[in-house]
Amino acid sequence: MAAQQDKSEKSREIYAKKESSSFDAHGFPYLPKRRTNSERLDRHEHDSIQKDAHLFSQIQEEEQQRLAALSGAIKTMLVNVGEDPDREGLLKTPERAAKAFMFFTKGYEEDLEGVINDAIFKEGTDEMVIVKDIEFFSMCEHHLVPIYGKVAVGYLPSGTVLGLSKIARIVEVFSRRLQIQERLTNQIANAMLDAIQPAGVGVVIEAKHMCMIMRGVQKTSTTAVTSTMLGVFREDPKTREEFLSFVKSK
Numbered sequence: 001m002a003a004q005q006d007k008s009e010k011s012r013e014i015y016a017k018k019e020s021s022s023f024d025a026h027g028f029p030y031l032p033k034r035r036t037n038s039e040r041l042d043r044h045e046h047d048s049i050q051k052d053a054h055l056f057s058q059i060q061e062e063e064q065q066r067l068a069a070l071s072g073a074i075k076t077m078l079v080n081v082g083e084d085p086d087r088e089g090l091l092k093t094p095e096r097a098a099k100a101f102m103f104f105t106k107g108y109e110e111d112l113e114g115v116i117n118d119a120i121f122k123e124g125t126d127e128m129v130i131v132k133d134i135e136f137f138s139m140c141e142h143h144l145v146p147i148y149g150k151v152a153v154g155y156l157p158s159g160t161v162l163g164l165s166k167i168a169r170i171v172e173v174f175s176r177r178l179q180i181q182e183r184l185t186n187q188i189a190n191a192m193l194d195a196i197q198p199a200g201v202g203v204v205i206e207a208k209h210m211c212m213i214m215r216g217v218q219k220t221s222t223t224a225v226t227s228t229m230l231g232v233f234r235e236d237p238k239t240r241e242e243f244l245s246f247v248k249s250k
């Protein structure tokens with residue numbers, strides 16, 4: 001009980017410290033959340049060219065600060081794993097790894113609205129649409145190592161269809177973030193629901209987790225399968241079966 005109290009006391013202290021000084025351990029400022037593409041292009045708020053130019057330079061400055069802060073953190077990591085960050089092979093590693101990490105998490109800069117854009121079409125069809133074998137690369141939020149695999153998305157249209165390539169783009173938006181497989185599956189299904197309000201959606205993800213493969217149990221052949229079924233895919237066993245048999249067929 002006492003230990004529990006100590007712990008919460010400590011986290012309150014850390015929180016208070018963070019509130020009063022807005023700098024990280026390396027003296028870099030804590031930056032605002034990464035802006036999404038829609039926020040960058042919000043013409044309603046930034047209606048003049050001058051304002052646009054100002055926003056653009058502000059975003060560029062934020063990106064530079066973010067890279068500098070991330071590079072500093074990676075240099076600290078190199079020292080603490082027992083490396084010499086000043087040896088030749090590692091000189092540019094902090095900056096390179098920082099850029100790579102920004103790419104692995106670029107989904108934070110994207111949102112559904114920006115991705116779907118104008119690819120929603122009125123269509124009378126009520127036949128199931130399935131896109132499968134969509135490859136994805138994500139990062140496990142517990143160990144910061146890759147999760148990768150394939151996604152299958154199916155839906156039953158209800159008046160509108162979504163451009164087929166946009167389904168893969170939706171997968172990209174949510175996989176390029178820190179994730180757990182269960183949430184990724186849910187987010188893709190709910191994004192489909194938000195985008196075109198179909199009668200039902202099914203999402204199945206088969207993935208390998210490097211944190212299971214490289215450490216701990218070292219089960220190299222283990223695949224994790226998750227699924228989310230919404231609407232008729234949840235309520236009607238026949239619809240669900242039809243979807244799943246397509247997913248399983250090679």
Ligand SMILES: [Zn+2]
Nearest residue numbers: 140142143211
């Ligand atoms: Zn993990």
